Amino acid sequence: MTTLLLARHGLTHLTGPVLAGWTPDLHLSEAGRAQAEALAVRLGPLELDAIVSSPLDRCLETAGAVAAGRETEVVTDERFGECRYGDWTGRPIAELAKDPLWRVVQSHPSAVTFPGGESLAAVQHRAVAAVREWNERLGPRGVYLVCSHGDVIKAIVADAMGLHLDQFQRITADPASLTAIRYTPLRPFVLRLNDLGGEVTGLRPPEEPQEGAEEKGGGQNLTESDAAVGGGAGTT
Known part of the structure; x- marks a missing residue:
């Protein structure tokens, strides 16, 4: 029941009007630093077993704000780095x-390879492979933060929701937003999506199975992988 917290980096002066991609020496703006600090405060009550970041400065700075005052240090994993947009970078x-390719990016992203860059399918493959590896490394009670980029987060969420990559444009990941996915033996559960507020203590799984989790109901042994039919009572 590993819990992955996905945070998008805070704002930079390019975020929004320009496709930044792997633009070097791109740091958080003043607003972005404030967003990173606010994210750190939100996550303060939650123990994190690892803090992982894209190697790009804007993610390292966001993750660094969360790591400040913790014993857990930021480690980088290039597989969570931004899509390599090639000739589109910085435009x-x-x-x-x-550009005619824009419509393909919007409607059929699984077919897109950016000129001089990589394909969105390759981005999803490397990012999801990294998630699987970190889940295995941290174990079934692990809770960890990955600071990454909008398209990377959307690709991971699409995989968790069982969506084809062509549907990932229906997902939003705003700057400094938090998305939470819990991975169980049978299926992932998306707990939060593009969350910009609210307390987070309920995101750590219980140390012991919840009451009734092993009781039989309707001829089926309920496990942590089972969905809550009817919606359940939540974590509070």
Whole structure:
């Protein structure tokens, strides 16, 4: 029952109007630093078994704010790095929206390979492989944070929800937002999506099985992988 917390980096001066990609020396703006500090405060009550970051500065700075005052240090994993947009890197979004490839990115992203860059399918493959590896490393009670980028987070969420990559544009990951996915032996559960507020203590799984978790109901032995039919009572 490993719990993955996905945080998108805070704002930079390019976020929004420009496709930043792997633009070097791109740091958080003043607003982005404030977002990172607010995220750190939100996550303060939650013990984290690992803090993992994309190697890009804007993610390292966001993850660093969360790590401040903790014994857990930030480690980098390039597989959580931004999509390599190739020739699109550093170009204004308004300009890219006129490119014929833009419509393919919007409607059929699984078919897209950016000129001089990588495919969105490859981005999803490397990111999901990294999640699987970290889940195995940290074990079934692990709770860890990954600070990454919008398209990478959306690709991981699409996989967790069993969606084809062509549907990942229906998912949103705002700057400094938090998405939580709990991985069980049978299926992942998306606990939070693009969350910008609220307490987080309930995101750590219980040390002991919940009352009734091993009771039989309807001829079926209920486990941590079972969905709550009817919605359940939540974590509070």
